[in-house]
Structures are given as structure tokens and as C-alpha cells.
Amino acid sequence: MNPSASRKLPDGRRKLRLATTSLAGCFGCHMSFLDIDERLLTLIERVDFDRSPFTDFKQIGHCDIGLVEGGLCSVENVQVLREFRAHCRTLVAVGACAINGGLPAQRNHLDLGQILAEVYRDRPGLAPGSAVPSDPELPLLLNRVHPIHEVVQVDYFLPGCPPSADAIWSFLNDLMDGRTPHLGHGLIRYD
Amino acid sequence: MSSADAADVFHLDGHDVPFVTGETVLAATSRAGRYIPHLCWHPEFAPHGSCRVCTVRVGARLVPACTLPATTGLVVESDTDELLHLRKRLLQLLFVEGNHFCPSCEKSGDCQLQATAYAMGMTGPHFEEFYPARPVDASHPEILLDLNRCILCSLCVRASREVDGKSVFALGGHGIDTHLLIDSPSGRLVDTDFAPTDRAASICPVGVILPKRRGFAVPIGERRFDRQPISATEEGDP
Structure with missing residues (x-):
């Protein structure tokens, strides 16, 4: 499949391209996305998936919609986020971690060096010689976890931990139909 | 009439x-x-x-x-759209000034801050997060104080003083440094005469003053403001 091919719908409208990624998240938002179940079949009539854990494409092409799960805890997260922003016309912060840092941000009042030493080196029960991982392939951690709107412009926020499948479906339909997304009572949730 | x-x-x-x-x-x-x-x-x-x-x-x-x-x-x-927008901005300021992690808060679904933000259509924080370092006071055997969620409404201050006759709480500091104080020599709740039956123990509109050893008695999704929006609920306690 050519990931950058532009395809048409039977009614002449262009098929939209959708990319998704999980940064400092738990993939719970992606699992909730999959919870739209058979509505996925309706969705793929309207959109083609670009870079996403669902396609396993490694590079992102020009997209209409980018869904970003998770906040920023490493330099790699920042790099991927900037690539998404540069390639997506509409960028969406999906879930608590992308929106306010979420659970990973609860380390923000602690010293990163002390956390790493406590977890990997000094904790009781570790093997002798245990040390803080320092492989050059590991992305450097940020001192504090940040929500994504602190680094790039975010067009919409889709809250929830995770947002329910119904909230994701309602939100995507609004976007695909050219409406400003609106989540009413029961769909707008922070937990 | x-x-x-x-x-x-x-x-x-x-x-x-x-x-x-x-x-x-x-x-x-x-x-x-x-x-x-x-x-x-x-x-x-x-x-x-x-x-x-x-x-x-x-x-x-x-x-x-x-x-x-x-x-x-x-x-x-x-x-009006104007007031809805201004209120949303006020709520966003309250959210970023504290540490409001709803998914791990026992008050989620019963929280007036959260429910009011739902009603104002607040989907994100807009501002940068402060992530303030605030202590948790778990000293009391029956009540937990998580000051990360305090919005300085002073309802506990008023309830303790006016109903309980105790003045366990007070607001101290100025401006962005305003914070909730516990009136005891140690500054800890255990060294006050605070009791779980106090009006101040049940007045908190957010998740600061919580009873210990009680969690998920009502599942997430079935709580007061999950069932209906705050605009449709009766004033006062559930």
C-alpha cells in the first residue's frame, strides 16, 4: 500500500488520512479507539490510516487528522510530536496524559535523578551491580513531564482516561463532517 | 403571597x-x-x-x-457565550494552579470543580501547568487531606468555624502563595480536634478532605455528576 496515495470516496470527496501515536501514555486511548468495534468498518470507508500502531508505518506522511495519546517525558516524545504537528492539518490531544500530563506527570515534584537511582540502583531486592540504564539508544528523559499543548499548537482536546469509544466516535464524526467537535454530558469526562 | x-x-x-x-x-x-x-x-x-x-x-x-x-x-x-468563556478560563486557571489528576481521584464524578468544567465545555487546560509541590497530610487516622486539589474555596474554613465551632482550617499566605492551613502546633490534622462527623469533613467540593479506607463504593461512571449534569442536580450534599 502506498501510504501517501490520495483516494476518493464514491461521492467524490477525498478520503481523509489519519495518523495516531502514543507518547508517554499507556496505549489505553488506542485500546479505547479499537473499542468502537464494528464502527471501524465505517471509519475505514472515510479515512486511510497513516502512521499509527494500527499500521506500523514508521514515518508519517501528510495527514488531515493526527491523534496524539500521552504526554512528553522524553526527547523522542518531543521529536515525534513535532513531526505530527508538521504533518497534520488538525492535531488532537487525546486523553488525560496528552492534556495535562496525567499519571506520568505525578513525578513532576520529584527529582528525576533521585527517582532513577531509587528505582534502578538503590531499591531493595535488585540484583548486585544494578545501575541506572544508560544505553545510548535510550531517549533522554525530560526533567518534567509536559502536556503536548505546552510544546506545539493543539487544535482540539479529547479528554478522558481513556475517552470512551463513544466519545472518540462522536468526536471523529464531527471532524470528518467538518463540524467543530462537541462532547455533551456523558461524553466529556476526565476520568 | x-x-x-x-x-x-x-x-x-x-x-x-x-x-x-x-x-x-x-x-x-x-x-x-x-x-x-x-x-x-x-x-x-x-x-x-x-x-x-x-x-x-x-x-x-x-x-x-x-x-x-x-x-x-x-x-x-x-x-451567555461571553460569561461561559470567562468561566471556562477561570476554571482552567484553577486546574493548572493545582494538581488535578481526575483519573486517580476518589472524588471524580462527585467533584464540583470537574462537573462545572464539564458544564462549561472545558476540554483542555489552555494554560501551562504549574505542577506545584503540595504535601498530602495523612496524619489523621480517619481523614486524608490531599492539598494538591485545593481550590481555596474556604468552605471547610467556614464549616469548621461556624458549624463545628472548631476553626480547624484557615487560609494563609497571599496571591499565588495562598494555601490552606491546619490550626495545630504541628500544622498536621492529627493534632487538631477534627472529627469525621464534622460538617467540615463533608463540605469539600473537590477531593481534598476524604475519608480513609473508602474507595470506589460507587463505581466510576455511576456517580452524582456522571448521572446528570451539575446544572440539573440539587444543591448541597448528595
């Missing part, structure tokens, strides 16, 4: 709201079963006027409805 009483109405978004002499716009509105968003106001206590979420427009002025005396014929605007 006498004809003199019948004349005592003000106008809220085109609706007549009856009031009694001395009543505020917010108190009369709440009694009439209508909703003006608010956080630091509670029908059992004198108004504090600090959160400004109940701000309404009266002519050219923006004023908090909780301290505004109702007067005959007053024309009050509340449910």
Missing part, C-alpha cells in the same frame, strides 16, 4: 426569579431551581465571593452573583 411580595422578582436570562429581601441573586436563583455555575458558594454559608465562577453581567458590570443583592427589576445575564 401578597401583591407586594409578588413584585419582588428580578430577571435572569429572561426568566422572572422571585426573591425575599436580603437575598442574593445566586441564593434566590438556586432556591428557584435555576443554575448559575459556582464553586465557593454554598446555601448553608455566608458568601465568600472568591472563586468568581458565578460572575454575571448586570448592565455594563460583571459582578459575582453570590454577593450581589437581589433587587426588584434587576436584569441579570448569566447564560
Whole structure:
């Protein structure tokens, strides 16, 4: 499949391209996305998936919609986020971690060096010689976890931990139909 | 009701709201079963006027409805795009000033801050997060104090002083450094005469003052503001 091919719908409208990624998240938002179940079949009539854990494409092409799960805890997260922003016309912060840092941000009042030493080196029960991982392939951690709107412009926020499948479906339909997304009572949730 | 009483109405978004002499716009509105968003106001206590979420427009002025005396014929605007936007910004400021991680908060679904933000359509924080370093006071055997979630509404201060006669809580500091104080030599809750039966133990609109060893008694998704929006719920405790 050519990931950058532009395809048409039977009614002449262009098929939209959708990319998704999980940064400092738990993939719970992606699992909730999959919870739209058979509505996925309706969705793929309207959109083609670009870079996403669902396609396993490694590079992102020009997209209409980018869904970003998770906040920023490493330099790699920042790099991927900037690539998404540069390639997506509409960028969406999906879930608590992308929106306010979420659970990973609860380390923000602690010293990163002390956390790493406590977890990997000094904790009781570790093997002798245990040390803080320092492989050059590991992305450097940020001192504090940040929500994504602190680094790039975010067009919409889709809250929830995770947002329910119904909230994701309602939100995507609004976007695909050219409406400003609106989540009413029961769909707008922070937990 | 006498004809003199019948004349005592003000106008809220085109609706007549009856009031009694001395009543505020917010108190009369709440009694009439209508909703003006608010956080630091509670029908059992004198108004504090600090959160400004109940701000309404009266002519050219923006004023908090909780301290505004109702007067005959007053024309009050509340449910407008302008005020919705201003309230949302106030809520976003409250969210980023504290550490409000709803998914791990026992109060989620029963939280007035969260429910009011739902009602204002707040989907994100807009501002940068402060991530303040605030302590948790777990010293009391039956009550947990998680100050990360405090919005400085002072309802616990008023309840402890006016109902419980104890003055366990106070607000100290100024501006962004304002914080909740515990009135004991150690500054810890265990060294006060605070009791789980105090009115102050059940008044917190957010998840600061929580009973220990009680979690998920009502599942997430079935709590007070999960079932219906805050605008449709009765004032006061569930």
C-alpha cells in the first residue's frame, strides 16, 4: 500500500488520512479507539490510516487528522510530536496524559535523578551491580513531564482516561463532517 | 403571597426569579431551581465571593452573583457565550494552579470543580501547568487531606468555624502563595480536634478532605455528576 496515495470516496470527496501515536501514555486511548468495534468498518470507508500502531508505518506522511495519546517525558516524545504537528492539518490531544500530563506527570515534584537511582540502583531486592540504564539508544528523559499543548499548537482536546469509544466516535464524526467537535454530558469526562 | 411580595422578582436570562429581601441573586436563583455555575458558594454559608465562577453581567458590570443583592427589576445575564468563556478560563486557571489528576481521584464524578468544567465545555487546560509541590497530610487516622486539589474555596474554613465551632482550617499566605492551613502546633490534622462527623469533613467540593479506607463504593461512571449534569442536580450534599 502506498501510504501517501490520495483516494476518493464514491461521492467524490477525498478520503481523509489519519495518523495516531502514543507518547508517554499507556496505549489505553488506542485500546479505547479499537473499542468502537464494528464502527471501524465505517471509519475505514472515510479515512486511510497513516502512521499509527494500527499500521506500523514508521514515518508519517501528510495527514488531515493526527491523534496524539500521552504526554512528553522524553526527547523522542518531543521529536515525534513535532513531526505530527508538521504533518497534520488538525492535531488532537487525546486523553488525560496528552492534556495535562496525567499519571506520568505525578513525578513532576520529584527529582528525576533521585527517582532513577531509587528505582534502578538503590531499591531493595535488585540484583548486585544494578545501575541506572544508560544505553545510548535510550531517549533522554525530560526533567518534567509536559502536556503536548505546552510544546506545539493543539487544535482540539479529547479528554478522558481513556475517552470512551463513544466519545472518540462522536468526536471523529464531527471532524470528518467538518463540524467543530462537541462532547455533551456523558461524553466529556476526565476520568 | 401578597401583591407586594409578588413584585419582588428580578430577571435572569429572561426568566422572572422571585426573591425575599436580603437575598442574593445566586441564593434566590438556586432556591428557584435555576443554575448559575459556582464553586465557593454554598446555601448553608455566608458568601465568600472568591472563586468568581458565578460572575454575571448586570448592565455594563460583571459582578459575582453570590454577593450581589437581589433587587426588584434587576436584569441579570448569566447564560451567555461571553460569561461561559470567562468561566471556562477561570476554571482552567484553577486546574493548572493545582494538581488535578481526575483519573486517580476518589472524588471524580462527585467533584464540583470537574462537573462545572464539564458544564462549561472545558476540554483542555489552555494554560501551562504549574505542577506545584503540595504535601498530602495523612496524619489523621480517619481523614486524608490531599492539598494538591485545593481550590481555596474556604468552605471547610467556614464549616469548621461556624458549624463545628472548631476553626480547624484557615487560609494563609497571599496571591499565588495562598494555601490552606491546619490550626495545630504541628500544622498536621492529627493534632487538631477534627472529627469525621464534622460538617467540615463533608463540605469539600473537590477531593481534598476524604475519608480513609473508602474507595470506589460507587463505581466510576455511576456517580452524582456522571448521572446528570451539575446544572440539573440539587444543591448541597448528595
